[in-house]
Amino acid sequence: MIEAPPATVAAALRHTRTAEVGLAALGVHGHAATRPAALLVPGDEIVFSTRIACLPVDLTTRIVRADADALTSVLVSGPLPELRHESLLAEAGPRTLLIDSVYWTTPFGPLGRLADITLGRRFVRAVLAARIAAVRELAESWARRPVVVGTAIVHKGQLLAQRRRYPAPDAGRWELPGGRVEPGEDEPAAVVRECREELDVEVRPTGRVGTDVPLNNGMLLRIHTAELVDPSAAPRAVEHHEVRWVAAEDLNDLDWLDADHVLVHSLRDLLTRD
Numbered sequence: 011m012i013e014a015p016p017a018t019v020a021a022a023l024r025h026t027r028t029a030e031v032g033l034a035a036l037g038v039h040g041h042a043a044t045r046p047a048a049l050l051v052p053g054d055e056i057v058f059s060t061r062i063a064c065l066p067v068d069l070t071t072r073i074v075r076a077d078a079d080a081l082t083s084v085l086v087s088g089p090l091p092e093l094r095h096e097s098l099l100a101e102a103g104p105r106t107l108l109i110d111s112v113y114w115t116t117p118f119g120p121l122g123r124l125a126d127i128t129l130g131r132r133f134v135r136a137v138l139a140a141r142i143a144a145v146r147e148l149a150e151s152w153a154r155r156p157v158v159v160g161t162a163i164v165h166k167g168q169l170l171a172q173r174r175r176y177p178a179p180d181a182g183r184w185e186l187p188g189g190r191v192e193p194g195e196d197e198p199a200a201v202v203r204e205c206r207e208e209l210d211v212e213v214r215p216t217g218r219v220g221t222d223v224p225l226n227n228g229m230l231l232r233i234h235t236a237e238l239v240d241p242s243a244a245p246r247a248v249e250h251h252e253v254r255w256v257a258a259e260d261l262n263d264l265d266w267l268d269a270d271h272v273l274v275h276s277l278r279d280l281l282t283r284d
């Protein structure tokens with residue numbers, strides 16, 4: 011049990027720090043091989059190096075799922091024929107139940123099975139415990155951050171994106187409508203208010219998508235889904251340069267803000283779900 015919402019725990023699971031630093035204490039050294047970015051996305055690979063029974067072992071895994079319900083990785087190369095690691099998350103009131111499952115096949119027949127029982131399982135349990143401790147620490151500290159809501163408005167299979175006008179480093183880049191949650195306001199109310207202010211339309215919040223994303227300014231970005239109350243309403247750029255309806259296959263073409271880049275695969279899933 012972790013004292014944070016599932017989307018926050020899911021963000022901590024995706025953080026390269028929990029894959030790297032969490033395991034270093036056990037002599038397992040890992041680094042993200044494909045991208046140095048802080049949150050892992052599907053397709054990213056992590057290389058782990060360690061010694062088991064004095065033998066050097068290198069193992070590479072690839073992330074195949076990274077959303078608010080689960081992080082899953084599979085073996086790319088290493089000393090095992092098969093390895094799959096699944097971390098499943100379930101909401102438990104204000105807390106999150108994290109269930110870690112590791113499935114593997116042992117090489118070397120009966121000898122391998124013996125080594126598995128005497129060493130392998132103990133090692134995997136210790137690795138999982140170290141990782142969960144790192145995830146807990148990160149998630150519980152992020153859960154105390156102020157929240158910025160982003161809104162994934164879906165209409166006719168497309169997502170509304172808007173292009174920022176300011177500040178200078180972000181000008182011209184794309185983001186989702188939204189902003190800081192005001193004191194005393196709940197998140198769906200902030201979504202409705204921000205969309206009214208930024209787009210001059212009424213939206214109806216419908217749920218959530220993706221994991222949270224920690225921002226460099228000390229806040230936490232959380233994405234809600236929404237639909238237009240009046241399907242014929244046309245959102246307009248009140249504060250931004252431009253608004254645009256974007257199809258799933260075009261999401262990658264936009265120059266998103268850094269935080270939004272790691273959400274693009276979840277936004278694509280949202281548009282192609284039905």
Ligand SMILES: Nc1nc2c([nH]c(=O)n2[C@H]2C[C@H](O)[C@@H](COP(=O)(O)OP(=O)(O)OP(=O)(O)O)O2)c(=O)[nH]1
Nearest residue numbers: 158159160185186187188189190227231267269270
């Ligand atoms: N709204 C929004 N903000 C994002 C996204 N991605 C991202 O990194 N951010 C950052 C940019 C800002 O540092 C912060 C949100 O601030 P903001 O300027 O949109 O909203 P605000 O209501 O707090 O500010 P303002 O309108 O008073 O200027 O979150 C996103 O997709 N949508």
